[in-house]
Amino acid sequence: MRLRILHVIHDFLPRHRAGSELYALRLARELARRHDVRILCAEYDPSRPHLSVSARECDGLPVVELVNNWRFASFAESYRSDLVGAVLGGILAEARPDVLHVHSLLNLTLDLPAMAARRGVPTVATLHDFTLVCPSGGQRVHRAEAHVCHDIDPERCRRCFVQSHFHSQMSPAPGGGSGWLARLRSRGNRRLPSGEIERRLACVREAMRHVELFVAPSRALGEDLVRFGLPADRLVISDYGFPALARSTRRAQGGRLRIGYVGTLVWHKGVHVLLDAVRRLPSGRCEVHLFGDSGTFPDYAADLRRRAAGLPVFFRGAFGEAETARVYSEIDVLVVPSLWPENSPLVIHEAFMAGVPVVAARAGGIPELVSHGQSGLLYDPFAADELAGALRSLIDEPERLAALAAAAPAVKPIAQDAHEWEERYRDVLERGRAARANTETPLVSIVIPTFNGAATLPAVLDAVAGQRADFAFETVAVDSGSTDGTRAILEGRVDRVVHVEPGGFDHGLTRNLGVESARGAFVVLLVQDAVPAGPGWLSSLVRPLFDDGRLAGTFARQVPRPEASALTRHYLAGWVACGEAPRTSALAGEDEFRALAPMERYLRCVFDNVCSCLRRSAWELHPFRATAIAEDAEWAKEVLLAGWRLAYVPEAAVVHSHERPARYELWRTYLVHQKLRSLFGLRTVPTPLHLARAIGLCLGSHLRCSWRDGVGARKPCALARALALAFAFPLGQYLGALSAERGWLRWRPRGV
Known part of the structure; x- marks a missing residue:
């Protein structure tokens, strides 16, 4: 092929x-x-x-x-x-x-x-x-x-x-x-x-x-x-392959030892160590030929010329591939004086093929090629004295050159290397085809934490099952001890159920458990009462992560249930996860974050696990932390500061809203704003005066919403709830931030 x-x-x-x-x-x-x-x-x-x-x-x-x-x-x-x-x-x-x-x-x-x-x-x-x-x-x-x-x-x-x-x-x-x-x-x-x-x-x-x-x-x-x-x-x-190279002609006995260096003249190659070693050798017994480009790092080349003053050093310049055999025929020993842990230097293989012995630094992969005392000599990097000793031994015993060259190992031909690569190419292509054909290997996992969700879960699972996606996905539930028939609903409708001990739920750790249990490279987190809107929800939510490798996560738009009250619609309309415009968040680093006002910090880090999708590799670096609430905001801050980005995807919508009692909302708002104060320094209601004003504004807006709903004498309970929430929301914001600042009034209500 x-x-x-x-x-x-x-x-x-x-x-x-x-x-x-x-x-x-x-x-x-x-x-x-x-x-x-x-x-x-x-x-x-x-x-x-x-x-x-x-x-x-x-x-x-x-x-x-x-x-x-x-x-x-x-x-x-x-x-x-x-x-x-x-x-x-x-x-x-x-x-x-x-x-x-x-x-x-x-x-x-x-x-x-x-x-x-x-x-x-x-x-x-x-x-x-x-x-x-x-x-x-x-x-x-x-x-x-x-x-x-x-x-x-x-x-x-x-x-x-x-x-x-x-x-x-x-x-x-x-x-x-x-x-x-x-x-x-x-x-x-x-x-x-x-x-x-x-x-x-x-x-x-x-x-x-x-x-x-x-x-x-x-x-x-x-x-x-x-x-x-x-x-x-x-x-x-697997080592490199090489084209064939003619063996060089050996020098006549009694001549000066021709020491060669082949490669770029750059500091980490250690050419200066070679020159320092040569200065320690007997005068008139050797000469040095430096073959390589001196134009890429001209300052270093100039320094080498200064070091070479008074020494028998010849700067021979760069050469073409066709001249490789000639270059090795003009030296008696190749020195590889690298300071860095070299991989598998090409010049050592070339010297082996040309019949030229090698003296090299004992660094990186070089000892895998050069066996000290058999196919060459090794010395410690940076050690000019030790290199000089190795070269002096060859000057004093020139007969060792032929013995070292004869013991050089065989070098892999480039044709064999190319055939090995062809097999690797075909193997990865075949594995890719098999993975695409194997629908049991999901690209995406949908994780749903559940607890007594029998009333809403069937609609959620129906919507998930109706998704049209051109990739394989699975569904995983993490149940925290449901007693209302939730487990029976899950049976046969999800791929796996992970069980958490009753009372062991934690917003961060439970979601971590779900992600760990998932097999997909992308993991959707979906609460048990958020119903995906339409068959394209999943593709819309996940697709941006396919297209942008820097996205750590995406989150969906929330729209109210058809039966939601005007008050609930009012608050959802003001929530930043409900707008119609897509947006991407990023931070250049800690300095930019600190320079932002507290509200700007928070808005930059908005992320909502009511419905989100995480890149598994980002989560592996930044798992959720144990927390009573707002694990999503804490995670968003961490990944943004690490250089990732987040995206809001409004076309991936879920139907999600609540009509909770005022006492619950007070507790929840308290916990959220306690966390926002800790994460972002945010105080939306900073003083008692601001609290009084906020309550007054909420009373007005709540009464207007109630009027639109036609509540009052006809629905006194709904009116009472609206008025109670006008106190609960501002008071929870005020007390939550104050508790984070002063360290008092900390409690964790169950069920939030």
Whole structure:
């Protein structure tokens, strides 16, 4: 079967010739013998318009190049950008790939695998480095502090990023003038809180959910990334493949040892350590040849030239792929002095094929390739003295060179590698087809907490059963000890019932139990008396989460029951979850939240679990907290501060309203406003004077509503309730906020 394969990488040849680019080229070229292959890459080029797209060829392969000049309004946009996503969406629509093969999403957007998944396109990934967890290039090396980051410390990551070239090349977004990013550069650390690093890691975990298979060329890289959150059940360890390479001609005995370095001249590759080691070697016994690009990091290249003064060091420059065999024929030993935990360096494989022994840093996956004393020599990174000792042993015992070269392990041919990838592509495509055909695997779960809901539950279940959706869904009930026939109603009408001990209900923890019991990637929370309005309710509620990977949740519009009183309709009309206009909420971070007025904080975080849909991956990072009430508002605040977004979807409506007694509403309002004061600093009725005014306003509006309903002498109980509620609502608001502030009058009424 001929496939359309789109390889995705952060940059590409001919301007960039590092290991990941060369491997992507070689694999794509081999696959193109039997498939339709394209390359999608990014390029930093201030001479061209930001986000412009061009088409070109590289070695006969079609390349689509997106110019990304890092014109972003925030750090978050550097890894997850709506603007970049919009352009990439157009490229995906035009390319129509069968499979997406990601090598790196740096300079692109972490949303890309989710965008592909929404089009039914599976994503596989080759792991070349630690870009997923390291925002400063993916090497996990902090240059300014000269150490390897064995763990991900958000504060250290923050310091490292603002000192990196990535931060310095960021420029103001269009229309931004000398705004946020200019201030970011000048204020450095203060403008990038460590929380931003944590939000990026959360975004990476979300992106991982949409990758069907990860392939790591070394066990060290794979195991490290699993430790940082990569799913182990989707990881395969398989080394790179390579085109054949002629063995080099050996030098004559008695000549100077020709030491070679092949690769980009960049600090984390440790070329300066090699030069420091050479300065410790006997004069006239060796020479150093540096093959690699010096233009990408000119400051470092200039520093190397200063260090090389007086040494037999030759800067040979970059070279084309056709010259690879010649390069290795001109050296006697390859040194790989990397400071970062390398994956599976291409140059080591090339040296093995060329018959050139290797001296390398004992870092990352290198010891999996080089067996010390057999196929090469190893030394500790940063240790110039130890490297000098290894090289001196080869100068003193030149006969060791041939022995080390002869023990080099075999290298996988690129043709074999391509065939292995073809099998992986077909496997993920087949699994995708099987998953779509398996209607027992739900994409969406509907969770309904129940307790003595026999009066309303049948209508809710009928409406759920009547949904028209193009995806599989299941229904799960969480029952808290019903005694009115609810359990009998549920039997046979839902897929599962989870039982909670009577009295064990908690608004947050019970919903967590329901989500844990659900199998879907998206979980709808629906109360037992909210009846979905129409057969398109479920699709309308869930669809925005399919289309926007940054949405943590959506919530539905509430409309009153046909028999609802005018007073109930009045209050529902004023509730923000009942308008007809859709909206999306987001927060840039803690600073923006604190800068908002209390009411604005609350309105930004409005979310309602009467009817909502959660992205499971967001809930896994941010489960509900144990709480008497308002678990939805607390969760909304947490996910928004973590960088997610929330959406109100009015076309997904539920019929839901109550005619509760005034005593109940007093208790409930008290609890809600106690929580709102704690979460948002909100006091809607701050003083006794405000309380008196609020009661007066409520009396007027309630009497008007009662008049419209025709109550009075004909319905004295309804009138009495309306008047009692005029006192209950303001008093509950006043006392609830006051109790949160002063820590008194705290009680938890049962049944709220």
